[in-house]
Amino acid sequence: MxxxxxxxxxxxxxxxxxxxxxxxxxxxxxxxxxxxxxxxxxxxxxxxxxxxxxxxxxxxxxxxxSITKVISLALALMDNGEDYVFDHVGMEPTGDPFHSIYRLEQLPSKPLNPMINAGALSVTHMIHGDTPDEKVGRLLSFVHEMTDDHTIGYNEEVAASEFETAFLNRSLLFYMKQHQIVTGSVEETLDAYTKQCAxxxxxxxxxxxxxxxxxxxxxxxxxxxxxxxxxxxxxxxxxxxxxxxxxxxxxxxxxxxxxxxxxxxxxxxxxxxxxxxxxxxxxxxxxxxxxxxxxxxxxxxxxxxxxxx
Amino acid sequence: MxxxxxxxxxxxxxxxxxxxxxxxxxxxxxxxxxxxxxxxxxxxxxxxxxxxxxxxxxxxxxxxxSITKVISLALALMDNGEDYVFDHVGMEPTGDPFHSIYRLEQLPSKPLNPMINAGALSVTHMIHGDTPDEKVGRLLSFVHEMTDDHTIGYNEEVAASEFETAFLNRSLLFYMKQHQIVTGSVEETLDAYTKQCAxxxxxxxxxxxxxxxxxxxxxxxxxxxxxxxxxxxxxxxxxxxxxxxxxxxxxxxxxxxxxxxxxxxxxxxxxxxxxxxxxxxxxxxxxxxxxxxxxxxxxxxxxxxxxxx
Amino acid sequence: MxxxxxxxxxxxxxxxxxxxxxxxxxxxxxxxxxxxxxxxxxxxxxxxxxxxxxxxxxxxxxxxxSITKVISLALALMDNGEDYVFDHVGMEPTGDPFHSIYRLEQLPSKPLNPMINAGALSVTHMIHGDTPDEKVGRLLSFVHEMTDDHTIGYNEEVAASEFETAFLNRSLLFYMKQHQIVTGSVEETLDAYTKQCAxxxxxxxxxxxxxxxxxxxxxxxxxxxxxxxxxxxxxxxxxxxxxxxxxxxxxxxxxxxxxxxxxxxxxxxxxxxxxxxxxxxxxxxxxxxxxxxxxxxxxxxxxxxxxxx
Amino acid sequence: MxxxxxxxxxxxxxxxxxxxxxxxxxxxxxxxxxxxxxxxxxxxxxxxxxxxxxxxxxxxxxxxxSITKVISLALALMDNGEDYVFDHVGMEPTGDPFHSIYRLEQLPSKPLNPMINAGALSVTHMIHGDTPDEKVGRLLSFVHEMTDDHTIGYNEEVAASEFETAFLNRSLLFYMKQHQIVTGSVEETLDAYTKQCAxxxxxxxxxxxxxxxxxxxxxxxxxxxxxxxxxxxxxxxxxxxxxxxxxxxxxxxxxxxxxxxxxxxxxxxxxxxxxxxxxxxxxxxxxxxxxxxxxxxxxxxxxxxxxxx
CATH class of the missing domain: 3.40.710.10 (DD-peptidase/beta-lactamase superfamily)
Structure with a gap:
C-alpha cells in the first residue's frame, strides 16, 4: 500500500x-x-x-x-441477487448523456446500465421496502453502516426541490413502466430516488x-x-x-x-x-x-x- | 363532382x-x-x-x-393562430411509429408534427380551457357544430381505461414538460387527451x-x-x-x-x-x-x- | 384552368x-x-x-x-415495374436531411424513400443499361422526349467535380451494397448518378x-x-x-x-x-x-x- | 504473482x-x-x-x-503521439455493435473509440508508411518484436477475401473521408486494414x-x-x-x-x-x-x- x-x-x-x-x-x-x-x-x-x-x-x-447510484446498486444486489437485478438493467456502457432516453426505444427496452438515470431509477425501484420512506430508511441505515456514522440523513430541501422539477426522470420512469421494467407508483419511486440523491x-x-x-x-x-x-x-x-x-x-x-x-x-x-x-x-x-x-x-x-x- | x-x-x-x-x-x-x-x-x-x-x-x-388529432389541431389553430401552434409543434413527417420518443432528444426538442402522439398531446394542451373538462367541452361543441349533432359525447369507459394505462403518453408529456413544450399538469393534459380520443x-x-x-x-x-x-x-x-x-x-x-x-x-x-x-x-x-x-x-x-x- | x-x-x-x-x-x-x-x-x-x-x-x-431524382424514378418504374422498385426502396417520408445514413442501420436496411440520396442512388442503379453511359444515355433520351429538345446534355465539369468529391454517396452505396440493395460496381453507379445530377x-x-x-x-x-x-x-x-x-x-x-x-x-x-x-x-x-x-x-x-x- | x-x-x-x-x-x-x-x-x-x-x-x-485493433493502436500512439490520435478518435465506450455507423452522424463526426471498426480504421490510417504494404510491414515488425518471432506474417487468402467483401468498412471509411477523419485512398487504407486483421x-x-x-x-x-x-x-x-x-x-x-x-x-x-x-x-x-x-x-x-x- x-x-x-x-x-x-x-x-x-x-x-x-x-x-x-x-x-x-x-x-x-x-x-x-x-x-x-x-x-x-x-x-x-x-x-x-x-x-x-x-x-x-x-x-x-x-x-x-449520482454517487448514490453505486450505493443503491450494492443494496439492490443484496436485496434481490445478481440475476434479478440484471434481468432489469443491463451491464453495458453507452457513450450517451446520463439523462438520455432514446436507447430505451431499442428493443429490448431495458436501461443499458445502472449508472445512467433510467438504470438508476430501476435500481432504486428494486430496493426492498413497502414505501419510499422505508426504502430510503434502509438505504440510510446502509450508509450508516458503511460510514459508522448514524447521523447521516438526506437534505429535505434538495430532495423536495428535485422531486418537484424531475420531469425527465418521470418521463424515463413512465417509459419503463410501459415496458414493465418498473411497476407501481412512479411518484413513489421518484420520491425514494430524489431522497436518495439528497x-x-x-x-x-x-x-x-x-x-x-x-x-x-x-x-x-x-x-x-x-x-x-x-x-x-x-x-x-x-x-x-x-x-x-x-x-x-x-x-x-x-x-x-x-x-x-x-x-x-x-x-x-x-x-x-x-x-x-x-x-x-x-x-x-x-x-x-x-x-x-x-x-x-x-x-x-x-x-x-x-x-x- | x-x-x-x-x-x-x-x-x-x-x-x-x-x-x-x-x-x-x-x-x-x-x-x-x-x-x-x-x-x-x-x-x-x-x-x-x-x-x-x-x-x-x-x-x-x-x-x-387518433382521428381526433385532426379535429383538435383545427381547434388549436383557431384558438391560438398558426404561428403559436407551429412554434410548439413541427410540420415535418417522420417515418417513425406514432408513439416514438427518440426524436424529442434531437434539438430543438419539439414534436416533428401534430399527428404523432407527442405532437397531438401538445396540441391538446394548447386548446383553450381552464380545466380538462372545459377543453373537452369545447372540443365536443366543435364536433357538434361540424356534425350538426349535439348528442355526440365521449365514451367514459374507454377514456378511463386509456387514462389508466397511458404510461407512454405520460412519458412523452413529461419529456415535453422538461423542455417547456407543455406546461402545467401532465395528468390534466392527459385527462383531456384521453377523453378527446374517446x-x-x-x-x-x-x-x-x-x-x-x-x-x-x-x-x-x-x-x-x-x-x-x-x-x-x-x-x-x-x-x-x-x-x-x-x-x-x-x-x-x-x-x-x-x-x-x-x-x-x-x-x-x-x-x-x-x-x-x-x-x-x-x-x-x-x-x-x-x-x-x-x-x-x-x-x-x-x-x-x-x-x- | x-x-x-x-x-x-x-x-x-x-x-x-x-x-x-x-x-x-x-x-x-x-x-x-x-x-x-x-x-x-x-x-x-x-x-x-x-x-x-x-x-x-x-x-x-x-x-x-436532386430534381433528377423524380425523372430517374419515372424511368426506373418504367424499366422495372412498381413492385421491383418498391422492393428496393420505401415510400415513407423521413424528416431527416437528404444525406442521412443512420436509418439504413434500422432493419430492414432499405432506403425510406427515393428522394433521399440513399434511395435515389438505388433508383439510378435500377435504370436499365449495361454501363453508366448507357444508363445516362437512356435518361437523357427520356429528358429529350419530355422536353422535345434533343440538345439537352449533362455538364461534364460539374459531373466530374461531384464524382470526385462524392464520399458520402460512396458511403451510402457501400452500405447498401453490404445489404444487397445495390449490386455491382459502386463507382459505376456513382458515375451514372453524378452525370444524371449534372x-x-x-x-x-x-x-x-x-x-x-x-x-x-x-x-x-x-x-x-x-x-x-x-x-x-x-x-x-x-x-x-x-x-x-x-x-x-x-x-x-x-x-x-x-x-x-x-x-x-x-x-x-x-x-x-x-x-x-x-x-x-x-x-x-x-x-x-x-x-x-x-x-x-x-x-x-x-x-x-x-x-x- | x-x-x-x-x-x-x-x-x-x-x-x-x-x-x-x-x-x-x-x-x-x-x-x-x-x-x-x-x-x-x-x-x-x-x-x-x-x-x-x-x-x-x-x-x-x-x-x-479485431485483436489487432489493440496492436495498431499502440503503434499509432507511438507514431503520432496521444494528442493526435485522440483528436481523430474518441475514448468513450458505446454499447453499439462494432460495425455500427449511426454515431458518426452525430456531431462531431468522430469514431467514439478505437475498438469499433470506424475507430480502428482511422487508427490504421494513422500508422506511418507511404503505402499499405509499408504500414503492414511496420505493424508486422512490431509484432515480431513483441513475440520475438520474425516468422509471423499475414494470411493472404483471408486478407484478400476480406478485402473483396468489406463493403461496410468501405462505407465507414468514405463517411469518415467526407468528414476529414481519414484522408487519401480508401482502398489503400482498407488494404492495410484487411492485411492487419489477417x-x-x-x-x-x-x-x-x-x-x-x-x-x-x-x-x-x-x-x-x-x-x-x-x-x-x-x-x-x-x-x-x-x-x-x-x-x-x-x-x-x-x-x-x-x-x-x-x-x-x-x-x-x-x-x-x-x-x-x-x-x-x-x-x-x-x-x-x-x-x-x-x-x-x-x-x-x-x-x-x-x-x-
Whole structure:
C-alpha cells in the first residue's frame, strides 16, 4: 500500500488546483445546488488500513446525487441477487448523456446500465421496502453502516426541490413502466430516488465509503463484511465503465481509477489495496463532473501511479 | 363532382372486402377496444352537396382515437393562430411509429408534427380551457357544430381505461414538460387527451366531418364557415403527409387521399370537390390502420380515380 | 384552368422577390456550383394547354441535381415495374436531411424513400443499361422526349467535380451494397448518378417537364403517353411527401404544390389541370432549397389559390 | 504473482469447456473463416516472469482480426503521439455493435473509440508508411518484436477475401473521408486494414503479446521497453471498456480482465503482475466473442481471483 501522500501534500495540491474552481459552472437546475460556493474545496483519503488524511473544508457537506447510484446498486444486489437485478438493467456502457432516453426505444427496452438515470431509477425501484420512506430508511441505515456514522440523513430541501422539477426522470420512469421494467407508483419511486440523491455527507465520510468498496466490502475497522465481495466488485466495475457520465472512457484513460461523480461536484474513487479518495468542488464541466475533482485525481494518479491499468 | 358511386356499389364493395376483416388484429391494449367485433363493418360517403350514402352497420359507434388529432389541431389553430401552434409543434413527417420518443432528444426538442402522439398531446394542451373538462367541452361543441349533432359525447369507459394505462403518453408529456413544450399538469393534459380520443361517432357522422374539411371548412348545409379555409387546408395537408401513421407515404402512393386513421379501426378521408368518406372495420394491420378501411379506400380510389395526385 | 397569370405579373413578382436573393448561400461544395450568380433569377410557367410564359434570365442554364431524382424514378418504374422498385426502396417520408445514413442501420436496411440520396442512388442503379453511359444515355433520351429538345446534355465539369468529391454517396452505396440493395460496381453507379445530377436545362425546359407530369404523363403537344399515368402520379406523390428535403412538410403547408428542388437553386412544381412551374435562383436556405424559389411559389400559391389541399 | 495454475489444470479445464464448442457459430462471412474447425481449441498463459504453460492445439494458427485493433493502436500512439490520435478518435465506450455507423452522424463526426471498426480504421490510417504494404510491414515488425518471432506474417487468402467483401468498412471509411477523419485512398487504407486483421499467430505467441502489455510494455526476456508504459496502459484501458464488442460491460462484470477478442474466435487477456492469457476456439456467440474463450476466462477469473476490480 502506497501511503506516501501526506496531509501537507494534499493541502499543497488542493491549492494548485484551486484556480480551476471557476473553469466550470455550479449546477443550476435546482436552487439548492446553485447556491453552492465554487470556492469550497475539500479532499480526503481513507486508507485501507483505517487511517485517513484530508485537506480543505472538510466540514462542508454536500448531497451525493449520482454517487448514490453505486450505493443503491450494492443494496439492490443484496436485496434481490445478481440475476434479478440484471434481468432489469443491463451491464453495458453507452457513450450517451446520463439523462438520455432514446436507447430505451431499442428493443429490448431495458436501461443499458445502472449508472445512467433510467438504470438508476430501476435500481432504486428494486430496493426492498413497502414505501419510499422505508426504502430510503434502509438505504440510510446502509450508509450508516458503511460510514459508522448514524447521523447521516438526506437534505429535505434538495430532495423536495428535485422531486418537484424531475420531469425527465418521470418521463424515463413512465417509459419503463410501459415496458414493465418498473411497476407501481412512479411518484413513489421518484420520491425514494430524489431522497436518495439528497443524502448528505462530507469528504471524510465519502472517502470511507470508497475505502470500504476497496476493502472488498469489509468494514474498515471491524473487518465485518458489509457488502459481499462479489457485489463490491460489480460496483467498482461499473465505476470504471460508466461512473463518470459520458466522460467515463476518457477518465479511465487519463486517471484509471474506479470512480463515481455527482452533480453536486463530488467524486469518490475506490482503489483496491489502497483505499478511498473523495473530492468536493462544486464547479462542473460540461459533462457534469467536478472540474477540480477531475484535475486533482488526475494529478494524484499520475504522480503516485494509481491507475489500475 | 363525381357522384356515380351508389348505395348498391358501396354495399357490394363492402362485401368484397369483408374477407379481409380477419387479416389483422383488433387493438387489444385496452379492454374496451379489444371487445370490438372485427366483423362489424360500415362505410359512408357524405358528398359536398350535402347528400350521403352508406352501407354496413352504420349504427355502430366507435371512438375516434387518433382521428381526433385532426379535429383538435383545427381547434388549436383557431384558438391560438398558426404561428403559436407551429412554434410548439413541427410540420415535418417522420417515418417513425406514432408513439416514438427518440426524436424529442434531437434539438430543438419539439414534436416533428401534430399527428404523432407527442405532437397531438401538445396540441391538446394548447386548446383553450381552464380545466380538462372545459377543453373537452369545447372540443365536443366543435364536433357538434361540424356534425350538426349535439348528442355526440365521449365514451367514459374507454377514456378511463386509456387514462389508466397511458404510461407512454405520460412519458412523452413529461419529456415535453422538461423542455417547456407543455406546461402545467401532465395528468390534466392527459385527462383531456384521453377523453378527446374517446369521442364516439358512427360512420355517417364521421363522413360529414370529412366533407366539411373538403368543403373548405364550411358547413355542408348552411355554408357557414366553421373552420377557416386556411386551417382546413393545413389539416388536410397533414392528413396526406402523416395521417396514416408510418404508412402515410405508401397510402399516399396507393390511395392518394388526405385521410386520418384511428386504432379503433376507423378512417376518414377528405376530398376537395367531392366530400368525405368514412370507413369502420376494427381489424388493424401492424401499423395500426384498419385493414378493411385501407382496402376499401384503395378500391374506391383506383376505380373512381380519386387520388389527388 | 387558371391562366390569369401574365408575363407582366411574373416579371413584377420576380422583382418583388429579388431582394431575397442574398438571404441564403449559393451551394459551395463543388467549385462549379459555387460560381453560380445569386442574382441570376428566372421563372417559367408551362400551361397544360401547351402555352407558356416566363420572366428573368430564361437563357440561364443550371444542373438539375436532386430534381433528377423524380425523372430517374419515372424511368426506373418504367424499366422495372412498381413492385421491383418498391422492393428496393420505401415510400415513407423521413424528416431527416437528404444525406442521412443512420436509418439504413434500422432493419430492414432499405432506403425510406427515393428522394433521399440513399434511395435515389438505388433508383439510378435500377435504370436499365449495361454501363453508366448507357444508363445516362437512356435518361437523357427520356429528358429529350419530355422536353422535345434533343440538345439537352449533362455538364461534364460539374459531373466530374461531384464524382470526385462524392464520399458520402460512396458511403451510402457501400452500405447498401453490404445489404444487397445495390449490386455491382459502386463507382459505376456513382458515375451514372453524378452525370444524371449534372443534366443541364433552363427554366422553360424544366417547366415543360413539370407540365408533362401534370398532364398525366402525356406529351404537351402530341398527347403521346410518355410516362404511364400511374407512374406520373407516384412521382407527384413523392414530390409532396418528400420533394423539398426536410422542409417538405412545411412546404406542403405553406405552398401545397407537388414540387422538387435541387441544390443548384432550381425548383419545379407540377399542378394537375394547370401545368408546370420552374424557378431558378441559386441562393439556398439551410435546408438546401432556393430562397427565391420558395418565396415565389408561396406568393403564387396564395394569390392564385394553387394549393392542392 | 499467482502461478498456481499448472499445465494439468489448463488441460483439465479445456476439456471441461469443450462441450461449449458447439453452442455458437463459426464466423461465416468469408470462406476462409467459415472453414475453421469449432473443435480446435487451445489456451496458453505467458507469465510475466517469462515462463509459460499451455493446453490443446497450440500449433493451430488463426488470424487475429479485431485483436489487432489493440496492436495498431499502440503503434499509432507511438507514431503520432496521444494528442493526435485522440483528436481523430474518441475514448468513450458505446454499447453499439462494432460495425455500427449511426454515431458518426452525430456531431462531431468522430469514431467514439478505437475498438469499433470506424475507430480502428482511422487508427490504421494513422500508422506511418507511404503505402499499405509499408504500414503492414511496420505493424508486422512490431509484432515480431513483441513475440520475438520474425516468422509471423499475414494470411493472404483471408486478407484478400476480406478485402473483396468489406463493403461496410468501405462505407465507414468514405463517411469518415467526407468528414476529414481519414484522408487519401480508401482502398489503400482498407488494404492495410484487411492485411492487419489477417496477421496469423498461435496461442503461445498471442499470450506473449498479452504478457508484454501486462509487463508495462517491456519485453518479457530482455526487459526492453517496446511500448511506452503509458501507451500500454491506454491499450489495456480500452480492452476493459470496449475490448469485447458490445459485451464489454458484462465481460468486465463477469471476468474483469482487460481483454480483446477477434471474430476468428481468439481472445487475449492482459493482467498486470500476472501475464497474458490467450484462448482460441472459433465458435462465436451472437456478439462475436469466442464461446469457449469467454467460458474459460470466466472460470479462471473466478477460481484464481483474477479480476482487476
Amino acid at each position: 502506497n501511503k506516501e501522500i501526506t496531509t501537507e501534500i494534499l493541502e499543497e495540491w488542493l491549492e494548485n488546483v484551486r484556480p480551476y474552481a471557476y473553469d466550470g459552472q455550479v449546477a443550476d437546475y435546482i436552487p439548492a445546488l446553485s447556491r453552492q460556493n465554487p470556492e469550497e474545496l475539500a479532499v480526503a483519503i481513507h486508507y485501507i488500513d483505517g487511517s485517513s488524511i484530508h485537506a480543505g473544508e472538510i466540514e462542508a457537506t454536500f448531497t451525493l446525487q 443524502i448528505e455527507v462530507n469528504v471524510p465520510q465519502l472517502a470511507r465509503i470508497g475505502a470500504l468498496f476497496a476493502n472488498e466490502g469489509r468494514d474498515l475497522d471491524s473487518g465485518r463484511q458489509i457488502i459481499p465481495k462479489h457485489f463490491a466488485r460489480i460496483c467498482k466495475t461499473f465505476m470504471v465503465t460508466c461512473g463518470m457520465y459520458d466522460a467515463s472512457g476518457s477518465f479511465a484513460i487519463k486517471v484509471g481509477m474506479p470512480a463515481k461523480s455527482g452533480v453536486s461536484g463530488s467524486v469518490v474513487a475506490s482503489l483496491n489495496g489502497f483505499g478511498g479518495i473523495a473530492v468536493y468542488g462544486p464547479s462542473l464541466d460540461e459533462k457534469g463532473n467536478s472540474v477540480v475533482g477531475l484535475r486533482l485525481l488526475e494529478l494524484l494518479s499520475n504522480r503516485y501511479d494509481l491507475s489500475i491499468f | 363525381n357522384k356515380e358511386i351508389t348505395t348498391e356499389i358501396l354495399e357490394e364493395w363492402l362485401e368484397n372486402v369483408r374477407p379481409y376483416a380477419y387479416d389483422g388484429q383488433v387493438a387489444d391494449y385496452i379492454p374496451a377496444l379489444s371487445r370490438q367485433n372485427p366483423e362489424e363493418l360500415a362505410v359512408a360517403i357524405h358528398y359536398i352537396d350535402g347528400s350521403s350514402i352508406h352501407a354496413g352497420e352504420i349504427e355502430a359507434t366507435f371512438t375516434l382515437q 369521442i364516439e361517432v358512427n360512420v355517417p357522422q364521421l363522413a360529414r366531418i370529412g366533407a366539411l374539411f373538403a368543403n373548405e371548412g364550411r358547413d355542408l348545409d348552411s355554408g357557414r364557415q366553421i373552420i377557416p379555409k386556411h386551417f382546413a387546408r393545413i389539416c388536410k395537408t397533414f392528413m396526406v403527409t402523416c395521417g396514416m401513421y408510418d404508412a402515410s407515404g405508401s397510402f399516399a402512393i396507393k390511395v392518394g387521399m388526405p385521410a386520418k386513421s384511428g386504432v379503433s379501426g376507423s378512417v376518414v378521408a377528405s376530398l376537395n370537390g367531392f366530400g368525405g368518406i368514412a370507413v369502420y372495420g376494427p381489424s388493424l394491420d401492424e401499423k395500426g390502420n384498419s385493414v378493411v378501411g385501407l382496402r376499401l379506400l384503395e378500391l374506391l380510389s383506383n376505380r373512381y380515380d380519386l387520388s389527388i395526385f | 387558371n391562366k390569369e397569370i401574365t408575363t407582366e405579373i411574373l416579371e413584377e413578382w420576380l422583382e418583388n422577390v429579388r431582394p431575397y436573393a442574398y438571404d441564403g448561400q449559393v451551394a459551395d461544395y463543388i467549385p462549379a456550383l459555387s460560381r453560380q450568380n445569386p442574382e441570376e433569377l428566372a421563372v417559367a410557367i408551362h400551361y397544360i394547354d401547351g402555352s407558356s410564359i416566363h420572366a428573368g434570365e430564361i437563357e440561364a442554364t443550371f444542373t438539375l441535381q 443534366i443541364e436545362v433552363n427554366v422553360p425546359q424544366l417547366a415543360r417537364i413539370g407540365a408533362l407530369f401534370a398532364n398525366e404523363g402525356r406529351d404537351l403537344d402530341s398527347g403521346r403517353q410518355i410516362i404511364p399515368k400511374h407512374f406520373a402520379r407516384i412521382c407527384k406523390t413523392f414530390m409532396v411527401t418528400c420533394g423539398m428535403y426536410d422542409a417538405s412538410g412545411s412546404f406542403a403547408i405553406k405552398v401545397g404544390m407537388p414540387a422538387k428542388s435541387g441544390v443548384s437553386g432550381s425548383v419545379v412544381a407540377s399542378l394537375n389541370g394547370f401545368g408546370g412551374i420552374a424557378v431558378y435562383g441559386p441562393s439556398l436556405d439551410e435546408k438546401g432549397n432556393s430562397v427565391v424559389g420558395l418565396r415565389l411559389l408561396e406568393l403564387l400559391s396564395n394569390r392564385y389559390d394553387l394549393s392542392i389541399f | 499467482n502461478k498456481e495454475i499448472t499445465t494439468e489444470i489448463l488441460e483439465e479445464w479445456l476439456e471441461n469447456v469443450r462441450p461449449y464448442a458447439y453452442d455458437g457459430q463459426v464466423a461465416d462471412y468469408i470462406p476462409a473463416l467459415s472453414r475453421q474447425n469449432p473443435e480446435e481449441l487451445a489456451v496458453a498463459i505467458h507469465y510475466i516472469d517469462g515462463s509459460s504453460i499451455h493446453a490443446g492445439e497450440i500449433e493451430a494458427t488463426f488470424t487475429l482480426q 496477421i496469423e499467430v498461435n496461442v503461445p505467441q498471442l499470450a506473449r503479446i498479452g504478457a508484454l502489455f501486462a509487463n508495462e510494455g517491456r519485453d518479457l526476456d530482455s526487459g526492453r521497453q517496446i511500448i511506452p508504459k503509458h501507451f500500454a496502459r491506454i491499450c489495456k484501458t480500452f480492452m476493459v471498456t470496449c475490448g469485447m464488442y458490445d459485451a464489454s460491460g458484462s465481460f468486465a462484470i463477469k471476468v474483469g480482465m482487460p481483454a480483446k477478442s477477434g471474430v476468428s474466435g481468439s481472445v487475449v487477456a492482459s493482467l498486470n503482475g500476472f501475464g497474458g492469457i490467450a484462448v482460441y476456439g472459433p465458435s462465436l456467440d451472437e456478439k462475436g466473442n469466442s464461446v469457449v474463450g469467454l467460458r474459460l476466462l470466466e472460470l479462471l477469473s473466478n477460481r484464481y481471483d483474477l479480476s482487476i476490480f
